[in-house]
Amino acid sequence: MGIIRVKNIKLYSNHGCMVEEGKIGSDYVVNIKVKTDLSKSVKTDKLFDTVDYVSIYSIVEEEMSQRAKLLEVVVQRIIDRILEEHETVQSVRVNVAKKNPPIGGEVEEVSVERKGKRKKE
Numbered sequence: 484m485g486i487i488r489v490k491n492i493k494l495y496s497n498h499g500c501m502v503e504e505g506k507i508g509s510d511y512v513v514n515i516k517v518k519t520d521l522s523k524s525v526k527t528d529k530l531f532d533t534v535d536y537v538s539i540y541s542i543v544e545e546e547m548s549q550r551a552k553l554l555e556v557v558v559q560r561i562i563d564r565i566l567e568e569h570e571t572v573q574s575v576r577v578n579v580a581k582k583n584p585p586i587g588g589e590v591e592e593v594s595v596e597r598k599g600k601r602k603k604e
Contacts, residue, residue: 484573485521489539490514500552501585510582512592513543517565518574534569542568547579554579554595562599574600 492513497505517534524533546560558577565575580594 487517487534489536492543494547496547497550512580514578515539516576517572519571558595558597566599566601
């Protein structure tokens with residue numbers, strides 16, 4: 484097994500419960516950690532034998548572009564897509580942080596983090 488991380492993906496999106504958040508949007512930072520079997524790729528040196536981090540980035544970009552009221556929903560969509568599209572991934576941890584959230588005080592960010600695991604068949 485091994486770990487692949489895609490760190491500090493910076494995106495602009497329109498998530499949130501307030502109408503203004505849907506119109507104005509916010510800056511977000513996403514971090515992904517996948518646990519996967521790297522035993523084949525370390526021998527073959529072939530991209531298709533590993534989890535392509537460009538694909539992970541694309542999944543994050545696509546799911547972040549679809550508005551949701553709750554970050555929990557976005558996090559779960561990212562988890563589901565990674566597990567669905569990458570069969571060798573055993574578990575994935577996703578953290579989505581909203582920078583400067585509109586909560587009436589000085590707060591650098593709020594974030595939601597969840598972990599998903601492949602179900603044993």
